[in-house]
Amino acid sequence: MRKNRTIASTILRTVEWSTFAVVIIIVSLVYYLTQPVRCSRVLYLPAGSSGSIITYLHRAGIDVNGLDRVLMRFLGYPQHGWIDIGSTRLTKADFLYKITHAKAALVPVTLIPGETRALFFDKLARQLGLDRRRLEEAYKKYAPYPDGVIWPETYYVPKGISAEHLAYYLVKRSLARHEALARKFFGLYNEKKWFRYVTIASIIQKEAADEKEMPIIASVIYNRLKKGMPLQMDGALNYGRYSHVKVTKRRIREDATRFNTYRYSGLPPWPVGSVSLDALKAAVKPAQTPYLYFVKGKNGRHIFTSRYSSHLKAIRSGKK
Structure with a gap:
């Protein structure tokens, strides 16, 4: 009888301690889930496992x-792509729920070939309500070149x-x-x-009338570079905010940057x-031609012509 009472007492104490341990775990978990998490309102989550996303x-x-x-396993599988979690400060529980359920409203923004970053950022700032200066500063942190x-x-x-x-x-x-x-x-x-x-391609992009002309324009660029001739191409002066500005004789005289391929030989910086x-593709594999103009x-x-006299004749015929 005494042995049975001892066993019953031991079981009771074990149950009490187990219950206490469970309560401690629950209280600790509730406390953990109420802790604050700071982050951006909009997050990018790559596709992958829960572990890789947490990392x-x-x-x-x-x-x-x-x-x-x-x-997270009790809440669902994490989303991937851009998500809007609605706040920059949430509890841990809210944060985990958001990254498994939230979706962002996506806005399409298009950069067309030939457009400059300066004008693209103007459009982004207007369309998304962003600070243009901060966008510029952030770009400089991640991009190896100002454009292209x-x-x-x-x-x-x-x-x-x-x-x-x-x-x-955008940069990555x-x-x-x-x-x-x-x-x-x-x-x-x-x-x-x-x-x-890419620099050569950007000039081709500005100069060519269509895709068929691109390899031929590329051949002129390489032929001139090989001979040490200045490129003398207006497209190189359509940089930055001059993207859609007509190149005039005055502009050619006054622009002192390396983008002025009338003044300087070689490629822009x-x-x-x-x-x-x-x-x-045209820049990597140009057409094989004798053209210089x-x-x-x-x-x-x-x-397209290979002699200056033929080029002058082409200019006159184009004006008629």
């Missing part, structure tokens, strides 16, 4: 850990995204595209050498705008 968020400076990965880095396409970005996150997203996604293309064309990626091709895949004809296409 990504932790590296981005958000206070999450392995326990959060376990807790952002790949021309339609991007879907969430309302409420910060200038910092948008610049980071575009650089990945540049690297992939370089590896496809050459088998390796050398940023400096690659963006020399960096691309003069965004480039299409066709322009890049071209001028726009009556039909809007260019007349």
